[in-house]
């Protein structure tokens with residue numbers, strides 16, 4: 001490793017857990033139209049001083065043009081012409097913020113059912129869901145559905161801002177009623193951590209600045225909750241076993257090869273006894289390197305190259321895993337899919353599937369069931385329509401070394417690609433839905 | 442890059458360099474992800490190309506490409522879309538960098554597009570920024586590129602904030618922001634039909650400050666333009682434009698010599714400089730960290746036209 005070049009900028013991160021990627025927390029927002037999601041994000045960015053003067057000028061110009069009585073922080077978020085005209089969010093917008101404790105990537109997701117594909121795009125990489133609920137309206141259907149989708153995609157931490165407390169006169173009972181709704185939803189979704197905060201995004205209470213309007217509330221502000229939230233929900237139910245999907249084979253002058261990829265699920269070390277899947281040949285890792293030199297260990301989310309003791313035939317799409325904790329190799333899989341295709345998904349349809357770094361043909365054996373989200377329930381189904389979520393059986397052309405999604409978000413996920421248009425028509429997760437369906441009476 | 446987990450004396454396994462394992466910081470994760478994206482694009486696409494402007498973001502891209510592919514060669518050529526309105530320092534820097542890397546450089550010239558009548562010449566003082574889209578799309582078609590790797594970041598502009606890491610372009614080079622491909626997890630898929638192509642943005646999640654911190658950490662060389670220097674400028678539309686063959690002071694415009702630096706490098710007619718005394722990377726990082734004006738707001742005349750200027754250009758095939 002190169003000696004430190006005197007640029008230790010991120011430094012140690014007080015309050016950030018030691019998990020992989022804790023220096024960088026990825027958030028996905030959710031909320032129904034008019035609950036104040038855009039205002040909350042604007043407030044977070046504004047009060048953490050992420051907005052520049054010219055952006056503030058642009059904001060007041062936009063506010064004036066749209067007839068807003070004052071600078072409307074909500075205009076921070078919506079970026080496309082059509083979104084500003086229609087006052088809706090169509091696609092995810094990414095925002096960046098950093099505090100002395102942490103760097104944040106904030107995926108501001110749309111809520112409409114019609115844009116489920118974009119919502120899923122934002123939630124698929126998120127560590128924490130940030131929910132906004134209007135205290136005067138309660139938890140709405142769209143927000144519930146959005147939270148379900150986030151939980152389904154493996155987001156296990158929720159920070160909920162109960163907004164517009166100013167309109168409810170900062171009444172603790174009004175807050176308590178909404179808080180109870182949020183907590184009961186989070187419980188049903190199996191969230192691991194829930195923080196609920198009474199706020200006024202418009203006035204900036206309890207977002208970044210602690211408010212004295214709610215003496216009855218002694219929890220964290222929204223920002224404090226985010227600074228304390230655990231990162232790396234990526235392998236929550238994992239065993240800690242590392243996986244390295246091979247991306248690229250590097251041939252060295254003078255012979256020898258190394259295999260490049262991004263580590264997931266655990267830490268890779270020289271000396272590890274490994275198996276290369278789906279072939280099943282065994283070897284041992286002799287070195288783990290980056291361009292900057294050899295490493296003693298590579299935690300999840302780092303891109304590395306490894307060398308093996310034996311000359312094996314390893315190529316892109318193969319998976320390197322520890323011998324004693326390797327994933328199953330599957331030719332048939334049961335998976336949960338979010339369907340985005342215009343045409344419904346039926347048994348007998350053929351697609352391409354991208355799993356880790358492998359592209360393989362896939363045949364739909366059966367559509368088993370469809371997931372209803374309010375209340376959560378699995379019902380028998382013959383087909384999945386656009387924006388439906390359901391359980392399907394697939395047969396793949398090349399055996400896949402896959403973990404259940406609940407064990408590893410990288411080796412447990414795939415996308416389904418239309419063979420002709422190459423459009424991405426589904427997001428897939430190996431195994432049954434993460435949401436435990438409530439049994440019907 | 443000095444953070445160590447816990448008490449170093451407790452760490453049993455020392456690394457191959459005799460040092461305890463290092464706790465990765467947020468730059469390490471940004472780098473690892475960008476390297477991952479570069480390798481995916483190289484593996485999935487038939488004929489990718491890396492776009493190089495001579496600016497800091499493309500300097501970072503080149504370093505990331507080294508990280509992704511050395512000791513091998515880059516699995517793609519490098520393309521410079523040359524507006525003809527260049528700062529000399531940038532061309533010198535480009536040629537020096539490319540010679541050091543030993544990789545293939547292609548140049549697509551806006552002047553040639555003008556000469557061949559593909560686009561109209563905006564005149565000697567006019568910006569050629571928007572014309573680059575045509576030159577780029579012509580180069581994409583001529584070489585059959587199916588992926589253009591660019592250094593754009595989502596924090597630059599609100600239309601960029603919406604864009605995918607692998608962003609689809611139809612056969613006309615158009616971006617349709619209302620109908621983007623879903624992009625889940627880190628499953629970047631590079632398939633397109635003939636004539637269509639992708640734009641790939643490995644630096645999507647980097648901020649301007651991240652870029653500077655990374656440049657400092659890696660010791661990446663940059664054109665001298667980025668560091669404070671004395672320069673003859675005219676103030677136009679609230680921006681300090683460098684006097685050059687293409688920026689000629691008009692009546693009533695006063696030429697002054699100022700200590701300035703550039704925050705972005707683009708077509709010389711529309712890229713402004715900022716007053717600054719930051720001469721070292723440390724000083725630049727400190728300046729960017731406390732800056733109250735955004736990168737584009739400070740320096741790009743083309744984005745001041747309307748709120749949707751970037752969205753409109755991108756729809757036409759701009760970087």
Ligand SMILES: Nc1nc2c(ncn2[C@@H]2O[C@H](COP(=O)(O)OP(=O)(O)O)[C@@H](O)[C@H]2O)c(=O)[nH]1
Pocket residue numbers: 031032033034035036037038039040074163164165166167199200201202203
């Ligand atoms: N009184 C009050 N109004 C708010 C608050 N937060 C947002 N609003 C208003 O609620 C409306 C909808 O807010 P917006 O952020 O655009 O909602 P979005 O559709 O969820 O993004 C706007 O008129 C906001 O000014 C708040 O805390 N208190």
